[in-house]
Amino acid sequence: MGGFSFAAPLLLAGLIALPLIWFLLRQSPPPPRAVRLPTLKLIAAAEIPPPQAARPPWWLLFLRLFLIALIIGALAGPRWQQPLTGPQPTRLTIIIDNGWAATRWPEMMAAAKDRVEALTAAGTRFAILTTAARRADDPQAARFVDADTALSMLGGLKPQPWNVDRAKAAEAVATGSDVLWLSDGVESAGAATLRAKIGNAEIMTFPAREPVFRAGGRTIAGYAATLARPADGPEERRVEILASGGEVLASDTALFGGRATVVRIAVPAARRGAIDRVRAGSGPASLMLVDGSGGRPRIALVDSGGDAPPLESGEFYIRRALEPHAELSMLSLVDAAASDANLFLLPDVAATAEAAAALLERVRDGAVAISFAGPRLAENGSALSPVDLRRGARAFGGVMSWQEPQVVGSFTAGTPLAGLPRPDDATVSKQLLARSNDPDVQLWATLTDGTPLVSARRQGAGLLILIHTSADPSWSDLPLSGLFEGMLVRLLPLADNADALDISAGAPWRLDRALTFEGRLAPPDNPAEIAADAWSDAIAGPETPPGIYASGDARRALNLTTLTGPAFAFAPLATDGLRPAETSAPPIDLGRWLLLAAALLFAVDVIVTLILRGAISLPAARLTSPAAAVTMALIFAFPLAAQEADGRLQLGYIGGTAQDAEIARGLQALSRELGRRTAVDPGIPARVSPGDKGLGRYPIIYWPAVARQSMNRAEAANIRAYLSRGGMILFDFGQPLGNGSGARRLLAPLGLPSLQEVTRDHVLFRSYYLIDQAGGGALWVEADTEGDSGRVAGVLIGGGNWPALWAGSSAVSAVRREAALRFGINAVMYALTGTYKADQVHAETLLDRIGE
């Protein structure tokens, strides 16, 4: 139905506690801010008001109470459910696909529960039907129940690791009821039947996204599998090979070019025996159980001692047939008996009784020896043959024979070879025959004329087996046919347990551990078994669930590949005639928003408390952030860096106004004259700002008052540092100094000591040219810098507006321009040489005396 509801309405009773909280809050005002203040004693004690019992203001109390009410409300779990707008049926059948493809099971369950809950208030009765194939003794029928029962039924549903049988489910759908089909999105044989039955039903699809195995098996290097990808599945998928404990033995990424791909994963030889399962995703079809987890059988191939080329030697064909399935080692007869192999293959090895004694002992203890016939065996016989052999081989189809080569006749039922396909093309042209019919000898396979092809005899706990023809193609086509491998593979399990001979031959495979939908192995709910000769046709289903089957000690895995098959491809479910289901929006959990609001209020409370304590002040306009300063420095550093000349001396000037170009031109003119007339050759004048760190590279900085009329503390400190390291600044107020010049305001932060007017005797007027005035009124420098004290003035303060004169831009006489240039040159020289020319002050007198 929907609407506003609480998950835990009882918690709302906590609101009763609010008055108590009100009381407690009033008792604990925020603690005051503690401050040291030495000058407090200036105030007479009588003037200090007595400490008052501080109470938090009423609005702060209200804020906190509201905050607590919000938290209580949030904990009670308020929810808002959007009501369904569609019609509300009286009876609703919910069909749920719970086959192997239902990998989005939690979403399907949530959708089903949402629908049931949404219709609870309307009194609708529900029937739950599942489509996964069911055992014959467990049919389902549509029973309509109320919402609560339906919910508990839904809770008990499980997806099954086998196919869906929608045709069967269609039979159970009751007529006269609305239908909602929660589908896994995979087309199946019975889907059309179901669609026809339910007509204009609602459908919600949850297409699987997990790739599934088509086939898979061990290879020489590890494991190979083909995978099919659903339409909207991932392009890449990690495929992992796991040991029984869950340890990842190897993994690789399957890349889907199209809808299917092959992945080959190498597993280190030492770990190949530990392979338990291969996983490509969640869901039972994305998992392959690997049988023979006890390890690949270890087989000793006894060296026949021949030197035949590969294609004519039996070892080669045995090797090719068995290498994917077993660990083969080529050994001599003696070494083979001492090895840990349990299965011995002897291609045409004529073993004498003495030589074979050790091996026979092993056989009696449970090993299996398989001998192949051949020329040597025909000549000498073998102690390891289950039968007493006639000397010489029986040949068919030769020039001296009137018999045709024989084909394989039949495989004796109840033996390990039972049920093998009978190829028409594999013929046997030579065979060895037994001397007598020993009743202990079993014939496992015969040729069409009834002569033995495979005979076996129990020897103690083990088996002796003879293949009556050779392992190389000289005696038969058998090694060239697929039957050869098939026969040998059938014989391999004997290596694990020769005792199982009878069982593995005839006993059915019984389900030992069933594969659950989640990919775990669990004890089976129902017993299941597969007849031994029906194994290769077995398909995973409700009667024969996928899992590990055992026969005696032998174990085999029944995977879902038996039902998907090697040609499997995801076919999207057709939805013609069905309409998409109305999805009810999930209930909105209001509690978290209430909690968020409470958190925000708490933050407000903290800030308010801090303000009340005075720890922070409201107009927090103190944005003297160092980061901003750094940023500004970086921004201004760029144009400056661009101006830097190639290490040449530069004159600096304070700029930043429209007059910059004019000043730069003046300084440029002065620089040019310096280069022409003196040994100083300055580069292009550089614009600087009082806060720059690198001022020290400029011997003299021209500071026009038009550019900057004041400086802040940091700039003043920087300028003072520049001056104390021997820098010099020429201040130009553009007019004779006086009350209107603003000199006091600009210079006060520098904290200059007393100044004096430059007199004719000052070294500044002698440093290059002998001049007697600077132009533009008096020029002021620090006192006591005339020259004899050794101190060099740091500031030259005047009002000559020199750059205009230097550049010649103002209409003045050449004499005045020359005078200004001479003063400029003197100033630069003074900055560079200091009091070096102080002795020149007396030159006039000296010259006078010389003249005398």
Add this chain to the structure above:
Amino acid sequence: MTALLTEAERLAAALGPLSLSHVHRRIMAEGGQHPRRRAGSGTEFWQYRPLAPGEARGRVDWRRSARSDDLFVREREREEPGRLLLFADGSGSMRFRSSEALAEKGEAATLLLTALAMAARQGDEHVRVAGRPDARALPDLHAALLTSVFSVPETGALRAGDTIIWASDFLDSDDLATVTALARRGVTGVMLHIADPVEADFPFSGHVRFTRAEIGDPEADIGRAEALSDTYAKAWQEHQDRLGTMAADNGWALIRHRTDADPAVTLSAIARHLMSEAG
């Protein structure tokens, strides 16, 4: 401490040599001792120099001359009246700063006085810390200022003609009595009043608990500090007026320095005062 010294060196360099010449000129008439670190008519040995032609034979120092072939004259250090004495209040109230960004009042005082000492040394003046005649080298002098523990200088060591620069917050009642006592003995000086911005502005509001800076100070828990600000401002102004009157009455100068102000400006004010006729 080295950071303070470096800063003081920078300030002193910007200030230039500080000379008390005007002071000397005034005091010369009144007599007094003031070594000038150059040859003159004093009592302390200064240097030997060769006898100049035409100089009186009686000036020859025979003991020194007997050791070589030349004749030497023994020169004494020229002494002039007046010394420059520095004193920094070391009481607990000077160990105060209202925020981490500011210097303590005592540190600010030490910085100013050390820079003054450096500048005065450059001007060949005789500089000492009041009460610590042993501290002669600049680092010692600086350390002596920094580790001062007394709130008033020892009056006994000061003579007429001395100039004292006394940096303090002048919160102790002894301070003003001492100023009067010194002035009466002919000592001139500068009262360098150091204040933290918080002390001058009283920027408090809300619930504030004022704790004491030194033993014996009052404490107060104020519900609404902003209500007290007028009272405080009045008391602070009275304190300032008291100091101004005291300085004027005794012929001293009062120079104020806030710890958030530029020390260079304060220094130049002191230097201007010392080098002026009034100093």
